[in-house]
């Protein structure tokens with residue numbers, strides 16, 4: 001199988017971390033839409049949002065998703081990639097989509113420990129736990145409807161990778 005693998009889910013669910021590990025396990029290339037987008041723009045996400053608003057960032061995100069999608073590639077997306085129908089359709093049609101699902105408490109703990117503010121400017125202006133709860137409530141259904149597979153991303157990284165490999169093996173066998 002050389003179809004691209006798209007990792008989706010909320011901020012802090014581990015798309016970037018798990019994507020890198022998964023790449024080694026299945027001998028794919030790794031790309032992260034936020035990393036490529038920031039390199040191409042020569043600006044951080046926070047700078048883009050100040051200059052162009054979230055609409056500007058979202059337009060760049062759609063272009064980046066299409067630009068980075070290649071065979072044998074694990075694509076770690078940004079948490080809001082599923083907001084645009086064009087992105088949801090693109091990922092479902094061009095690869096296998098995995099939702100890294102984790103509860104609000106786990107996401108908030110990780111984001112408090114590793115905020116990476118230049119890549120994750122506030123979405124709502126609210127404190128972390130409230131923001132994560134609000135955003136997940138808005139997006140969970142979109143993550144679920146876009147995903148081919150859902151894994152428990154609150155597990156340790158090795159387990160999350162193993163869950164993904166198991167889902168991919170099962171899908172291939174069926």
Ligand SMILES: Nc1ncnc2c1ncn2[C@@H]1O[C@H](COP(=O)(O)OP(=O)(O)O)[C@@H](O)[C@H]1O
Nearest residue numbers: 011012013014015016017110114153155156157
């Ligand atoms: N399964 C995991 N178990 C423990 N910590 C994790 C796990 N996945 C990610 N992390 C940690 O959480 C933080 C956010 O992870 P990251 O991969 O940047 O998430 P995302 O790209 O989905 O926003 C990082 O500091 C990372 O080390």
Ligand SMILES: O=C(O)C1=C[C@@H](OP(=O)(O)O)[C@@H](O)[C@H](O)C1
Nearest residue numbers: 010011012078079080119120121
């Ligand atoms: O949830 C979101 O809307 C966003 C998530 C971020 O990526 P991570 O999910 O990798 O943190 C980044 O794309 C941007 O700050 C917007």
Ligand SMILES: [Mg+2]
Nearest residue numbers: 015016076077
């Ligand atoms: Mg990330």
